[in-house]
Amino acid sequence: MSKNKKLKVGVYGITGCAGCQLSIIFNEEEILDLLSLIDLKAFPFIKELNTDEEFDYVILEGLVANKLDLEILRKLRKNSKMLISLGACACTGCVPAYRHFTLKENYEHLLYKRQEELQDIEPSPHDEHVKVDYYIPGCPPDKKEILRFIKGSVRGVLPRPHQNPVCIECRRNGNACLLDEGKPCLGPITTGGCNAVCINGGLECWGCRGPTKDMNLELMIKILRDRGFDDRFIQDRMRTFAGLKLPMLERVMQGSKSKVLQTRFDGEKKFYE
Amino acid sequence: MQVLRLEKKRLLHFLDVVKKGFEIIAPVKSDLVRFSKIYHAEEIYLEKQSYFPVKEYFFRKEETLFQFRGTSITVPAYAAKKRMFFGLRRCDLNAIKNQDIVFIGDMGDPYYKAARENSYLLGYHCNTAPSPYCFCGSLDLVDFFDLMFFDKEDHFLVEVGSERGKSLAEKYREFFTDSQRLITQNEKRIPGVHRLENKDISGFYDHQDWKKGADICLSCGACTTLCPTCYCFEIHDEVKTADPCKGERRREWSSCQLQEFTRVAGDHIFRKEREDRFKHRIYHQLQYFKEKYGVQMCVGCGRCIEGCPTRIDFVRILNEMKNGKTENNG
Amino acid sequence: MAKQKTTVENPYLPKPYKILEFYRETSDSFTVKADMEIDHDPGQFVQVGLLGIGECPISICSDSREYIQLNIREVGNVTIALSKLEQGDTVFIRGPYGKGYPMRYLKGNSLLIIGGGCGVAPLKGIIDYAENHRRDYKDLTLLLGYRSPDDILFQRELLEWKNRYNLQVTVDQNTHGKFCYGAKEGFVTDALESMDISNNNQIAFVCGPPVMMKFVIRSLKDKGFNDDQIFLSTERLMYCALGVCCHCMIKGKFTCVDGPVFRYDEIKDLENE
Structure with missing residues (x-):
């Protein structure tokens, strides 16, 4: 490994909160070892000297929200053999992309009217503009998953992306099902890999890692309706992190109204007393 | 099989004494009922079936098979904790038996085997169905335990199911008296658990x-x-x-x-x-x-x-x- | 953590073997010869891997007690990592596993070997076996189909096979207009149909993509082959190869223990799984 040249890596951010880049740094114990594995050519967030040419791969945080973002994204794509989307914004559009689902007059006056130089474009994840080679989703992404990717890349192996729902890890961790407690948990339709960190802490899953390929969306909507959530709430919740990846949501919501699914919900109380 | 008698009021004392020689794993009620290590015998909860199964103590959620360094491989020392499981239901015990078939009988999994070898299985018989969903009576479950506790109002009848159970009972002989009677097949039946009518699918x-x-x-x-x-x-x-x-x-x-x-x-x-x-x-x-x-x-x-x-x-x-x-x- | 040496055989532990020979077969596959000295049947497989990357099941495509030969196609992480090895490197192997072709019980028959793409690899085990026990079997007919002339496997052996046996190679598409080894354009099934072959004392061995196997079986049946005259080799995701992890289950059968070779009448009903 070390006899070969180290991989040239860049870490960049476009519109976003920089939390995903922080997730890399949060690997405090291993961050220095990481530098022995790769040649970190650029990481403007923490590094003073950066070069932006010829990368083996670029890890890019944030989404495209203005013209400058798009320029950076295209440039990095051109200069890099692989592009890795880091975080929910980069992968699914996350909260900034919620703008698609609300009226312009609701937000326009807050910022864009005052700051004309922003030259905003419709917020969108990377893969709407360029080819993405690997996704590390999550808000914030799992710091170990980032490490696992980098370690894999050094050996020429891309870790198999998570496809299983959050519930797999959640149940393994011995959590009670929050749906049984009447909470609007999106775990069953959300891609796992986060070790169910929110549910471990008692907070329901909001779906930050995006929908699974195998989700049963119709049933999920039905379950939430059974628990007394109205369609507006369900739609808002599902769109918070991954609205752009659920283009079928409205159609399924309409379609599922007429369908009878025999599910059972015992109410918020478990049958244990 | 030999049957012993344990006064109910002595159960906690019995477990507290056992705890000196073993780690006791029993159902505990927190948000849900789950098997966990107990520190005081009073923690044990026997009203309902545990929500989570006991399998994670033998077939662990995550197991390190081996560590490697370059091309050399080392196997971590297998677990050697002496454990006593208390409050296992008839279904839990049969489930352990079925996993034994796979991991010990079929392939000789050393990790599972090590965890099982150091475990004593103490059952607790269900006098009523412990969950509205269970249906163990529909299946051909067998007696599989070291000791099985039958709850009889003010005392337990304790059936000895194995040599290990026998030696365990002898070790703590001061708690038990000999029972005059055996456990009948009828007593081993659990009411209301014959829901599955279609077993051959x-x-x-x-x-x-x-x-x-x-x-x-x-x-x-x-x-x-x-x-x-x-x-x-x-x-x-x-x-x-x-x-x-x-x-x-x-x-x-x-x-x-x-x-x-x-x-x-x-x-x-x-x-x-x-x-x-x-x-x-x-x-x-x-x-x-x-x-x-x-x-x-x-x-x-x-x-x-x-x-x-x-x-x-x-x-x-x-x-x-x-x-x-x-x-x-x- | 305290370490101890295992006294009993731990079925999960692979052993290191030296690569005696390594060469590329096609643009996406290569052949490895490793110094593993074991008794095995043709059609059995081993778990081949690298520490830190993982393992994957690969059929043994040789018949020798001195070494094993493996033909590997680069499709996943482990196989791609294996493709970067060289002669003299170490691979980790455990096995052999599964039920191979019951050659001992098929003495006195002619062998009809039908392979498609990388499915030819396990069949090569039979060819080598038959060569080593030439007097036990009558005629050998090889019918090997590939996508294009570039995908033809075992080119080192093909000439010899052509001289000794009744060999026919087909390619789905002849991209260069160059025919080698007398390859004809078309599908294996077409070649089989036009072949004058009877089921009399003839055993058919089929391995290839599911669609190809389906059609080959159909035309074998047309030619009068009975279910118990056809042997198939199957492929599944597997981890343990010990009949435990359950990933390779086809209905009640474990590919790793009951297979990978099945007589057609054993798995006839399982076709859709």
């Missing part, structure tokens, strides 16, 4: 009702995680950042309800449809396992139904198949 493979279960399945894998017998797993390697030549190979739980479960390189998925996966689980529980090992894998604890977010009641679905009832009834 070989003729129902193409039945339309499988869809009923699949339609309300999220493929979340709760059923297999909570099942005390399900034993499938995956193996992954993990390397150290400081030196990618060092690392370990790990085994972790998996679930046949996931698409990923049968995905091969090139992205072909053999059981892509939810219905196929649901059907596979039930067939493995009731038929395939029996074909291979002679017993049904399912022990009728009902955890897969209780833990399912939509309560897919496969027992009802199977019964309806047999009784030819296909219309929806709420």
Whole structure:
């Protein structure tokens, strides 16, 4: 490994909160070892000297929200053999992309009217503009998953992306099902890999890692309706992190109204007393 | 089998004394009932069945198979904790027996074996059905325990089920008196747990009702995680950042309800449809396992139904198949 | 953590073997010869891997007690990592596993070997076996189909096979207009149909993509082959190869223990799984 040249890596951010880049740094114990594995050519967030040419791969945080973002994204794509989307914004559009689902007059006056130089474009994840080679989703992404990717890349192996729902890890961790407690948990339709960190802490899953390929969306909507959530709430919740990846949501919501699914919900109380 | 008598008021004292020589794992009620290590005998909760199965103590959620460094391999020392499990139900005990068949009988899994070898199994007989979902009476469960506690108002009758049980009872002889009578077969029956009428499902493979279960399945894998017998797993390697030549190979739980479960390189998925996966689980529980090992894998604890977010009641679905009832009834 | 040496055989532990020979077969596959000295049947497989990357099941495509030969196609992480090895490197192998072709019980028959793409690899085990026990079997007919002339496997052996046996190679598409080894354009099934072959004392061995196997079986049946005269080799995701992890289950059968070779009448009903 070390006899070969180290991989040239860049870490960049476009519109976003920089939390995903922080997730890399949060690997405090291993961050220095990481530098022995790769040649970190650029990481403007923490590094003073950066070069932006010829990368083996670029890890890019944030989404495209203005013209400058798009320029950076295209440039990095051109200069890099692989592009890795880091975080929910980069992968699914996350909260900034919620703008698609609300009226312009609701937000326009807050910022864009005052700051004309922003030259905003419709917020969108990377893969709407360029080819993405690997996704590390999550808000914030799992710091170990980032490490696992980098370690894999050094050996020429891309870790198999998570496809299983959050519930797999959640149940393994011995959590009670929050749906049984009447909470609007999106775990069953959300891609796992986060070790169910929110549910471990008692907070329901909001779906930050995006929908699974195998989700049963119709049933999920039905379950939430059974628990007394109205369609507006369900739609808002599902769109918070991954609205752009659920283009079928409205159609399924309409379609599922007429369908009878025999599910059972015992109410918020478990049958244990 | 030999039967002893333990006064109920002496149970806590008995367990507290045992605790000096063993780690005691028993059902404890927190948000849900689960098996965990107890520090005081009063913590033990025997009213209802545990929500989570006990299997994680033998077939662990994550197990390091071996560590490697360059090309040399070392196996971590196998667990040697002396454990006493208390409060295992008839279903839990049979589930352990079924996993023994797979991990000890079939392949000689050293990790499982080590955990089992140091475990004493103390059962607690259900006088009433411990969960509205269980149906163990429909299955052919057997006596499998070291000691089994039968709850008799002010005392326990303790049946000795093995040589290890016998030596354990002798070790703590001061707590027990000899009982004058044996446990009858009738006493071992648990009322209200004969729900599954359709045990031989070989003729129902193409039945339309499988869809009923699949339609309300999220493929979340709760059923297999909570099942005390399900034993499938995956193996992954993990390397150290400081030196990618060092690392370990790990085994972790998996679930046949996931698409990923049968995905091969090139992205072909053999059981892509939810219905196929649901059907596979039930067939493995009731038929395939029996074909291979002679017993049904399912022990009728009902955890897969209780833990399912939509309560897919496969027992009802199977019964309806047999009784030819296909219309929806709420 | 305290370490101890295992006293009993731990079925999960692979052993290191030296690569005696390594060469590329096609643009996406290569052949490895490793110094593993074991008794095995043709059609059995081993778990081949690298520490830190993982393992994958590969059929043994040789018949020797001194070494094993493996033909590997680069499709996943492990196989790609294996493709970067060289002669003299170490691979980790455990096995052999599964039920191979029951050659001992098929003495006195003619062998019809039908392979498609990388499915030819396990079949090469039979060819080598038959060569080593030439007097036990009558005629050998090889019918090998590939996508294009570039995908033809075992080119080192093909000439010899052509001289000794009744060999026919087909390619789905002849991209260069160059025919080698007398390859004809078309599908294996077409070649089989036009072949004058009877089921009399003839055993057919089929391995290839699922679609190809389906059609080959159909035309074998047309030619009068009975179910118990046809052997198939199957492929599944597997981890343990010990009949435990359950990933390779086809209905009640474990590919790793009951297979990978099945007589057609054993798995006839399992076709859709």
